[in-house]
Amino acid sequence: MAGVAVAIFHSVFTFWKPPMSHIDFDTQALISASECLGVKFKRFDMLACALTHPSIMPNRAAGVDSHPSIYQRLEFLGDRVLGLVIAERLLGAFPNESEGELARRYAALVSTATLADVARRMRLASHVKFSRGEEAQNGADNSANLADTCEAVIGAVYLDSGLEEARTFIEREWAELILGQEEPPRDPKTELQEWTQARSLGLPQYKVISQGGPAHSPTFIIEVHVPGFSSTMGKGKSKRHAERVAAERMLTRLYVEGEGLLSKSD
Numbered sequence: 342m343a344g345v346a347v348a349i350f351h352s353v354f355t356f357w358k359p360p361m362s363h364i365d366f367d368t369q370a371l372i373s374a375s376e377c378l379g380v381k382f383k384r385f386d387m388l389a390c391a392l393t394h395p396s397i398m399p400n401r402a403a404g405v406d407s408h409p410s411i412y413q414r415l416e417f418l419g420d421r422v423l424g425l426v427i428a429e430r431l432l433g434a435f436p437n438e439s440e441g442e443l444a445r446r447y448a449a450l451v452s453t454a455t456l457a458d459v460a461r462r463m464r465l466a467s468h469v470k471f472s473r474g475e476e477a478q479n480g481a482d483n484s485a486n487l488a489d490t491c492e493a494v495i496g497a498v499y500l501d502s503g504l505e506e507a508r509t510f511i512e513r514e515w516a517e518l519i520l521g522q523e524e525p526p527r528d529p530k531t532e533l534q535e536w537t538q539a540r541s542l543g544l545p546q547y548k549v550i551s552q553g554g555p556a557h558s559p560t561f562i563i564e565v566h567v568p569g570f571s572s573t574m575g576k577g578k579s580k581r582h583a584e585r586v587a588a589e590r591m592l593t594r595l596y597v598e599g600e601g602l603l604s605k606s607d
Contacts, residue, residue: 366393366470374468378494380510382501391415391497394486396472413555416489419496420451420578422504426511427451427519434519445525450518453577453586456488459514465490485576529588533565536595542568545591547584550574563587570594 366389374392375382382388390411427450431443438446449455460466466481469490480486499507533545546566554560563583566572573594575586 370468377463377465377468378498378510379513380498380502380506382497384501387497387501388494391490391493392469394469394471394475394480394490396475396480397470410555412489412493415493415496415500417492417496418499419492419494422499422507423451423492423495423511426508427515430512430515430519438525442525445528446519446522448528448585449522449526450515453484453488453582455518456491457484459518460487460491463514465494529585529592533567533588533592536592537567545588547587549580565591567591 366385368385371382371385371388371392375385375388393412395410395412424447427447428443431446431450435443435446466487469481469486471480471486475486495507495511498510530545537543537545548564548566550562550564552559552561560576560578561580561583562574562576563580563586564572564574565584565587570591573587573590575583575588575590577583577586
């Protein structure tokens with residue numbers, strides 16, 4: 342039965358065809374994007390889906406969310422494929438580390454910041470179609486947009502050519518990032534908590550400011566407050582992710598900008 346289930350799974354994804362009636366694309370532009378990514382696509386329509394931001398969809402422009410976004414479905418899949426490949430790669434690269442240490446490395450490597458950096462390095466935004474409104478808001482340099490597009494591209498590579506091609510793409514783009522982690526990164530929430538407790542400020546307080554987006558791809562905005570300092574906010578696809586971003590921004594304020602360090606340091 343397991344073999345039958347696997348065969349059905351692969352059959353569904355192998356022959357999945359995105360509805361392209363509302364996506365306009367230039368084949369030459371897609372060939373250029375494919376070369377930029379270093380991936381030979383069999384189906385350029387799949388790549389077109391990954392490079393068409395939801396803001397440009399007619400139903401979104403009309404303010405109606407009656408159809409699921411193909412881009413966001415690819416993003417959903419790409420997130421899982423990336424996670425599998427990175428987790429597998431970390432097990433091989435760091436055989437003597439504990440689960441906790443591997444988890445810290447993993448969290449940094451699949452973070453919005455890292456995905457956005459990878460997208461910028463590939464100049465991915467130059468191949469993405471945004472609505473005029475999104476472009477006016479500098480959407481092409483928005484880290485969340487870049488991270489989402491990077492995941493959507495990974496999902497498209499997986500559906501077009503399978504796991505091995507997706508693995509090759511991910512390992513190529515993440516190789517230096519993985520090997521560049523001399524030590525497991527510290528979790529920003531833990532680091533912030535240690536900073537506040539060392540100064541008898543109590544625990545950082547996190548508060549959900551808003552939650553939106555479709556059910557399969559929600560967006561959370563969370564605020565973190567440390568007594569004696571102005572709050573910072575973070576945005577993410579989960580509460581935990583948003584909390585991490587908020588904590589990172591608070592740490593930047595405390596350590597880099599130096600706000601209040603003279604009065605709060607030991």
